[in-house]
Amino acid sequence: MKIKGYNLPEDLYYEKNHYWVRKEGDILVMGMDDFAQQMAGDIVFVQIPFSGKKMKAGKKFAQVESGKWLGKVYAPVNGKLIEGNEELETDPAIINQDCYEKGWMYKIEPSDLNELNNLIHDPADIEKWLLEDIEKYKQD
Amino acid sequence: MELYNLGKVPWEDSQLMYHALAQLGRESLCLLSPSTPYVCIGFHQDVDQEVDLNFCRANDIPVFRREVGGGAVFLDGNQLFFQLILKENNPIAPKRIDAFYKKFLQPVINVHHRIGIPAKYKPVNDLVVKHRKISGTGAGEIGDCIVFVGNLIIDFDYDTMSRVLKIPDEKFRDKVRKTIKENLTTIRQELGEEKYRQWDEPTLNQMIAEAFDKLSGPLKPSYKDQEIVTKMKELEASMLNDAWLFQKGKRVAGRVVKVRSGLEVVQRIHKAPGGLIRAEFAVENGKYKDVNISGDFFCFPKDSVDRLATVIEDCPADNVSSAIKDFYQTNKIDIPGITPGDWMQVFKI
Numbered sequence: 001m002k003i004k005g006y007n008l009p010e011d012l013y014y015e016k017n018h019y020w021v022r023k024e025g026d027i028l029v030m031g032m033d034d035f036a037q038q039m040a041g042d043i044v045f046v047q048i049p050f051s052g053k054k055m056k057a058g059k060k061f062a063q064v065e066s067g068k069w070l071g072k073v074y075a076p077v078n079g080k081l082i083e084g085n086e087e088l089e090t091d092p093a094i095i096n097q098d099c100y101e102k103g104w105m106y107k108i109e110p111s112d113l114n115e116l117n118n119l120i121h122d123p124a125d126i127e128k129w130l131l132e133d134i135e136k137y138k139q140d
Numbered sequence: 141m142e143l144y145n146l147g148k149v150p151w152e153d154s155q156l157m158y159h160a161l162a163q164l165g166r167e168s169l170c171l172l173s174p175s176t177p178y179v180c181i182g183f184h185q186d187v188d189q190e191v192d193l194n195f196c197r198a199n200d201i202p203v204f205r206r207e208v209g210g211g212a213v214f215l216d217g218n219q220l221f222f223q224l225i226l227k228e229n230n231p232i233a234p235k236r237i238d239a240f241y242k243k244f245l246q247p248v249i250n251v252h253h254r255i256g257i258p259a260k261y262k263p264v265n266d267l268v269v270k271h272r273k274i275s276g277t278g279a280g281e282i283g284d285c286i287v288f289v290g291n292l293i294i295d296f297d298y299d300t301m302s303r304v305l306k307i308p309d310e311k312f313r314d315k316v317r318k319t320i321k322e323n324l325t326t327i328r329q330e331l332g333e334e335k336y337r338q339w340d341e342p343t344l345n346q347m348i349a350e351a352f353d354k355l356s357g358p359l360k361p362s363y364k365d366q367e368i369v370t371k372m373k374e375l376e377a378s379m380l381n382d383a384w385l386f387q388k389g390k391r392v393a394g395r396v397v398k399v400r401s402g403l404e405v406v407q408r409i410h411k412a413p414g415g416l417i418r419a420e421f422a423v424e425n426g427k428y429k430d431v432n433i434s435g436d437f438f439c440f441p442k443d444s445v446d447r448l449a450t451v452i453e454d455c456p457a458d459n460v461s462s463a464i465k466d467f468y469q470t471n472k473i474d475i476p477g478i479t480p481g482d483w484m485q486v487f488k489i
Contacts, residue, residue, distance in 0.1 A: 044209075063183065137236050
């Protein structure tokens, strides 16, 4: 789905701070969505925490830096980090080039796959949420 | 909002104070400066790669990793720090990074104007006089707060700054020092010897407080209470240790020193099958400058490498790959064992 210049694929799940989640078998893959990467500008660093790190839904578990701004990465679900995209350690700008494929950030073993239902997924909800955020960011 | 106008403090406190206030969720403005010098690295940096730790140890210069972005800096009492702590949901904080910096750098611009320096905002987060940076800033999200930190640079020790950085050789160090000097100015340089002395630390801090007061709402003078002291002690245990300082940072190919927004000085060494290539260059606003290539390899004709350097000089970074390939295709040159791919290892940014 393309809304006002931002591409948010409808088959993905979204955490409200603009991280996407894709189900791949029993695991989840997550990354930054197009809105977040455009707002952030050039990504210069992505923290890859150790495998096995516990993640609590809605809580910070890593950091990402762009334009001298150090921001947080929030866990979309409860679970455990099983892998980080090591290519981002040397070339974090991949996120700016391809945030949904090569720029994936983390793989997660969720405690309960049903928690995906707590994320934004319905196309109408995605559109509503994105339009609201576009407006919020425009107010600046 | 609370105002902590603390003047000179122990160097550790000049970092721990804002980390503590942010973790406690206390919206505030801190104005302070370190009583002794230290080096402060950005959250993502690798200290071993960035800082000459032997030099720092030998000269009693401590090193600290902050939870804020940006690069390694040498800090001392001639730099007056302002540290603004805002709740993430505070409506006065713009959500866009560029808008945030523009808004909260305005009070700092106003203070420079008041003392007679025509500083201007340069996106994303620089303050410049002509092309030279006059204040360094950075931001991070700590706890439930946004922290915006920066400095008024009364004077700057260019020699020590270039000395504390880990730099492979003295020639490149000279280049780094020269480039920093050309691109970073100070209140002292802008106002001259006599005038700059009028502006002491208490006066400048008072002006900064007045300028921020207009944006943030009334600032209430406050003192470090027990809650802050306890939090700072707790942070001291977690942030003043080797595990925190030496945590794995971003690995960078070669040596890259960011001087200001849009200007980096780079040295790279690449071992190609045909021999060792060494290059020094700057990247200014996306274009290669001052390209210098040397190394240990054969090339025919002899001036091929100088001609290649000329091709790369002023070339936009996005075009360098095709420029090098064109150079190989259109010139009768022979550099055995060194391909355009090897040059890209040296020049990719």
